[in-house]
Amino acid sequence: MEAWWSLHGVVLPVLLPLATAVTLLWLGDQGGLSAQGGGHASARVRLQRALSLGSVTLGLLLALGLVGRAADGALVVYELGDWPAPFGIVLVLDRLAALMVLLTQAVALPVLAYACGGWDVRGRHFHALFHFQLMGLNGAFLTGDLFNLFVFFEVLLIASYTLLLHGQGRERLRMGVHYVVLNLTASALFLIALALIYASTGTLNMADVAQKVARLQGTELRLAQAAALLLLVVFGLKAALVPLYAWLPATYAAASAPVAALFAVMTKVGLYAIVRVHWVIFGLDAGAASSTAQPWLLGAAVLTSLLGVMGALAAHTLGRMVAYLTVASVGTIALGVGLFTPATLSAALYYTLHSTVVIAGLFLLVEQVAAQRGAMADRLQPASAVREPVLLGVTMLFGAASAAGLPPLPGFIGKVMLLQSSAGLPSQPWVWALVLGVGFLTLLGLARAGIVMFWHVEPARPEPSAGSSVRLLAAPWVFMALTLGLALAAAPIKAYTDAAAQQLTDKAAYAEAVLARQGGPWVPTARPYDGRWVPQQHKEQQP
Template identity: 80%
Template sequence: MQALLALWGTHAPVLSVLLPSLTAVALLLLGDHDGLSAQGGPHGSARVRWQRALSLASAALGLAMAVGLVARAASGELMVYELGEWPAPFGIVLVLDRLSALMVLLTQVVAVPVLWYACGGWDVRGRHFHAVFHFQLMGLNGAFLTGDLFNLFVFFEVLLIASYVLMLHGLGRERLRMGVHYVVLNLTASALFLIGVAMFYSVTGTLNMADAALQVARLQGDALRLAQSAALILLVVFGLKAALVPLYFWLPGTYAAASAPVAALFALMTKVGVYSIVRVHWVIFGVDAGAASLTAQPWLLPAALLTSVLGVLGALAAHTLARMVAYLTVSSVGTILTGVALFTPATLSAALYYTLHSTVVIAGLFLFTELVAAQRGAMADRLQPAPAVREPVLLGVMMLFGAASAAGLPPLPGFLGKLMLLQSTADLPVQPWVWAMVLGVGLMTLLGLARAGVVMFWHVQPDDGSVTAAGSSARLLAAPWIFMGLTVAMALAASPIKAYTDALAQQLTDKDHYAATVLQRQGGADVPTTRPYDGRRVLPNDAAPTGAVQEDRP
């Protein structure tokens, strides 16, 4: 046991990537189920039982490892893992800090109950579900842990290729149609990603994030403008992944068409885009990036505010519960990126707390959607009167709880996250806009979900014989309740979580320590002095000498 703990202590970052990868390979070697119909077939076959046991055990072990990563990162330690023992910036490195540890933990927290739900029958409606699921986890964990821009692209491709297969899992005409759109858009974004990375490398000569932050601060003239162009191209790429206006149009139809466990897992996909925006535009093009400082802010903040508003308007206009939840995903991304786009540690901390809440709630709502649809017969999740559900009290309470949390009613974590965001904007010039957006979107979210609840649970019709007992399974009901329980836990543990996100935001502003640790430089002599952005300083791209911060003038 001590040897295993020592091994984990030395190789912790890479093991979080290798575990799902090796699990996926083992599941492929184990082989797929044989002769199963589109409706699930014999769930109890020995091969299926082995697949599920191995898959769930790996996900649970990954969750335990992720908890260990957060415990290790909470001390403020930066762990740099050099693949092949090539030092940065020449070799590929994985970097464990508070942000990467938190996102890996969020991934595993979502993955375990989603996988449990899928084992109720969805996993045998297509080929190699469990193997592809773990390849998806490999891509997600790798994207959160890598310290290199090109390898961020590589892990993006891993998780996207897996998501293409998962998107089509279970087949169906609508799923295939939306899957084609999803693949084409992401292939286009991947091409743009490569173009942006190539442009950035041409002027900095590096793709290591810590080294890139140093090089960008020294750029001037044409090199500076080329780097800023690359930054905006990457913002487009990450904005598409995160579903930022005007690049969000693909998400509602895609998520609504996906199977319930896949849609719940995809709640993490938008957070990869959010994470990449934080990592690139805070660490590389952040406050102390010389003349390139805050390149994205004039575009990011208005887009974030508009995303939240348009997302909730789409939810109000949705005709199915699945599309409503998908639009609420878009709206939550806008709220998160509003905090990111203000570029202060306090707003970023609030945004990250809200990220945890929104991901968990959205994942639970996607699972709930399928359960209630199964009990409404042929009407499924359409927001029209239908026969009464078999579990009106249980599902009704679940709907009420999810709606209250998504809308931000006290004392649930949605309320706490929004309150933190509102408090963090005190004395900022954009405070009225942020308050209007947060409060208005919360009210409209509550109205939309209340309308859906009234239609589904009060406006009932006689049973037409199409209602099934599928949504009454205790195994399936357990998964969304786990997510609801997690939201309660987040409310009870709000203080330590907030302390962690506060320290996380401060750590991201400390480029001296980050660069000195990753690049193994002592004293940070080559690193520009870091000062947290207070929301008031103006940083024109063509003004101030390289590495300087220009203050507002009267």
Template identity: 75%
Template sequence: MSGAVLAFWGQHAPVLSVLLPSFTAVALLLLGDQGGLSPQGGGHEGQRLAWRRRLSFASALLGLVMAAALVARASSGELQVYELGEWPAPFGIVLVLDRLSALMVLLTYAVAVPVLAYACGGWDTHGRHFHTIFHFQLMGLSGAFLTGDLFNLFVFFEVLLIASYVLLLHGRGGARLRMGVHYVVLNLTASSLFLIGLAMLYAVTGTLNMADAALKVAALQGQELRLAQSAALVLLVVFGLKAALVPLYFWLPGTYAAASAPVAALFAIMTKVGVYAIVRVHWVIFGIDAGQASLTVQPWLLPAALLTSVLGVLGALAAHTLSRLVAYLTVSSVGTIVAGVALFTPQALSAALYYTLHSTVVMAGLFLFVELAAAQRGVTGDRLQPAPQVHEPVLLGVMMLFGAASAAGLPPLPGFLGKVMLLQSAADLVARVWVWTVVLGVGFLTLLGLARAGIILFWHVQPADGANPAGRSARLLAAPWLFMGMTVALAAAAGPVKAYTDALAQQITDKRGYAGVVLARQGGPDQPTTRPYDGRRAPTAPAAAPSAPDTRQEHRP
């Protein structure tokens, strides 16, 4: 029996990772949700709340186990293609499991499980269908990371964005409604641009399958080449908005600061979807060996990334609330990640992905910490001004110190290791002066900003009128500590994780090998639709134009 289950899982692993949160969300809808019940509520609705929490959390844990299995499967170098409806690529919809998609699905669930545990402390009762929408969000994230088709990337973007609209407004409030309107309008505009970019790319390649498009773009010349390059720039605008790059980052600080703590923590993974899309499109399709379309966005991407990192940390220094400070640090961390992506070397991409793991879990933990500290400060909340002392200054102080040290990149935490890897990867490039200056300067300013906030929170205190038990739940305190524990694990396992990201970067650069697996069709319709990566080249690749010269050494932001 166990062998049959493992065989079934092995054959259908990619699609099961998308179907699990989808089926869970439907089941939660069938359970119903009246909303507004206190965490200690009783009666029939109280029982249904308990069952919703059990089902939701069990599904998230199972998803985490499945995601870990995906990473274990992908770590061997296997690239698995799942053909929906037995229609082969590029004509049918395919899900592709490789090292990058597996890692991002695992990161999604590593964030989701502690956040869900925190939300079950009471936030899930502040509105209706929290758990349902939460799992639709996981479905959209998993699908976006696993799809091998650009149009279905758009579809899954819309799924996760629609879920994020509802989650942002969960708990109600004027600030959330106001920022929610901005968030919806901007993302609807970005979705329209996304479709325009896809239409332009389809017009010159006749396909939206990533592997197929990567081969056909390399052969373009003349007007078709210019149209494809225009599509690349349009898609960069779209993904830059999702990732919160300059000048498209202005929506994020207010939106994340207005969201509830568990939603803001979950949104720490949302900007990484934009980064992931940049890697998939501008490394695989418009990467180094894309003929005359090679590195189309490089002159724009690296300056935008470095400027994002600088403006993000300056916004953190000027923030008047702790939530906006952490939101601006999220923007700054995205700039650091994309700077590694924009160097277009496997070593820099590997460093950027390692730093992605660190920054996501640290920022998620800091968003939860913000609410706990604000709850214990009474009516002052998270405003950076003197207030009554928090009731657990040692516990929260250590928590903030740990998060600040990791966010600033102090040794021996993974933020330090990730930045060292990034600086080493830029050592032989002309852009190293800019990269080193920005990365080191931003780290120093991040430390200053968090030190300022810590001094106000824990040293500039006023007499308290009475005890405030809010924010002292053991369940609530456990969630951010779990995120801090993940950062320790990332530092302790830096060697194996770096080996994985190194192999991941090499796999991403092997465009021909990727296409050879995705586009090959073995046997007839009775054959399994999953295939291991065996290093074969695409058998029917179009004749490519001569590759453009490698300009990485010559580029100056």
């Protein structure tokens, strides 16, 4: 069993959700509950929920195993069909990929448990689409090939199109049309960028492209640089960077609570792709193409943080405020990535874990608060008092404190890491001003929302309001517990993110691991690589 896991463990985060989704489709659509989630679940619904939750739980255990496997610095290359890179499709497991797969599964499990409280039966094939989305997310994090990054993007986007409309509604349909059109446009630009890279390098394997870009000159260099900027536009749209962020607040606010919570991972896929392309391929040692996107990325990061927090201050609903805070957090992460040092990237990775967990929990909490405010729902206006002010208020306070970066929560730790890592850089003054200013404005916005919703209340109205169940509130509590875990385990997590950032700078080791079979003898399909690169053993690739 251990040998089988060592050989095929890397591909399981892709195959498991795929097999689960196909099985759920074979079982047929769920039924037996009313449109409002009432009544008793039918046997088919209970079976679907059990299978879906069991699969995500197993996926979380697999992700933990992959993090343990990658923690010692080993690079594991899985060759699909036993075709060697750069000719075949490869999955590559390193510290960063393992961390992102773990984050995806850790968010997916409580979100799915929350959805099983009734949201999963308000539309068709929720569980199957949920697992197709996980397949796309995990595949995007593990792939070592640019074209297959596009393929996995399309898988997760197709699933997200339908999940966004889950539960129906005019506003969801309207925002869904915008979301689909924008992402189809981005997909077309993605293909154009891939064509430019292939035209200039003759390959789309990330390791092979990274080697060949450094030697480009003339027209081929300009084609590659144009492709790099196009990819920044594509990934910037998916990450919601300025000026391509305007779609996110209304879209996430319109989505159902579990879908919006899962979508907290979606923006991180765009940021992850920026790291892979603009660190590994167009990084500091990419010859004349080095740091092609850095000036644009830094400017976009600053504006994204500022406009995100300003949007949160101006928001008229709690859901839209949380969506704008998602944008602001993207800007903070992109700032760490765009400074292009291992220390700032490590800080950005830690902050990625924190922001994803907190935002997902807040999206679930928004619905619970809105359910107890009658027709006023989550609008930031006085309404009748919620039925559980202490329970919901404390949860809201904890989430707000973490999102704003108050000590000793992980938001504070992540921002301190970013401030410390920027020390000595020319950009240090405005980085400090931005990070501290955005944190202060975030605190003001969330404090205003809490005061309106829990203190400025009106006399009880005759209109009914739903109560929150302990089962549904358990999911936000899980996210808050994960937040505490990030704070308590900050030292080992930081050591891991430090090592992950440093590993990304070693392009030679990455190329040696991925391209070792090219022109060489046969080796097992999944090859661990210990990170010790011997230059004389490296085969120079022909341009």
